[in-house]
Amino acid sequence: MDNSLTRDTNPLSVNAYNKTTLTFLSIKFEGRPDPPKDFANGVTDTSITVEWKEGFDGGYEQTFYIKVNKKKEKKVDSKCKIGNIWSYTCQGLEPGTKYNIEITAKNCKGSSKPCHLKYRTEGKPDPPTKFRIAKHGITDKSIMVEWEPGYDGGLSQTFFVFYKGIEHEVRSSPTNGSPYSFKCENLKPRSTYTIVLYAKNIKGNADSCILKDCKTKEFTSLCGKCKTRPMLSTFVFPGLNRCGFTMVISG
Known part of the structure; x- marks a missing residue:
């Protein structure tokens, strides 16, 4: 196999077959995690709750970090995970105000591309x-x-x-x-x-x-x-x- 392939390379497709069977395999390399996906939200006048599913973890344990309006990012506690769904509530917000929320996945190899979300409180x-x-x-x-x-x-x-x-x-x-x-x-x-x-x-x-x-x-x-x-x-x-x-x- 080509050793020049890296984590940033697209998933590698492998065809394995014998005389009667053809099997398709997709291989992902270890590295930085994929961005989170499938977002949902719940909004009140003073809070925004964001839910998401984790992407591929890069082959290593990953954690999530959240940032509100470019303020200092906060680590999302693993207790906020139920199954493969993560959830975090941003509290103490101002009513009727727009907020930019950034969520990033990290592991020992680096960070995913950040996901930028825009919400407005009631x-x-x-x-x-x-x-x-x-x-x-x-x-x-x-x-x-x-x-x-x-x-x-x-x-x-x-x-x-x-x-x-x-x-x-x-x-x-x-x-x-x-x-x-x-x-x-x-x-x-x-x-x-x-x-x-x-x-x-x-x-x-x-x-x-x-x-x-x-x-x-x-x-x-x-x-x-x-x-x-x-x-x-x-x-x-x-x-x-x-x-x-x-x-x-x-x-």
Whole structure:
């Protein structure tokens, strides 16, 4: 066998056979361990639990080291291993914060390539984005607004729209990739409104998004010709009062 082969060489394939049987063998050389694999996680507002499976140990006993946000690495105790699953919990973290976690396997021959993982602890949601008036969303008595959701904080979030001094929960969800939307109704023609939007989950409220100077259109009749509401005139014809006959003329 070629003595120049090293641990960094790809696994060697060997074919062994006789007159009736062909057997395929794959050989790995001793050396540095392979990186860990098959990661899973569990996240709370102050902790991140990471689970993984060990790769090939290089033919030697291996240990694992974990590093959070480039701080000093910590050795993972062998008690954290159940079967071939390793687990480690990073505690004392800040809510709603992004963390970079690095896991490396080591043995007497060296270290594996580090595995870089990114997580975010649970927390308040991020503010919605692209809060705007919908295209063709303004009439004389309503304004349709729409937005894209921000990060939900790792939890279920709800949106609320506030206008005319009243808070309204957004109960409908978009479909087919459409943005969230809400119709502000019962408004007055040619009037200006401020519309406020915010997201909320069990950890708290996101910062509000505000649309100022949202103005409704002038009133337009069904015929589309007049821009003011019709005045109703009432005439009572003499001599017909006994019958209560009244004619109403739209002027």
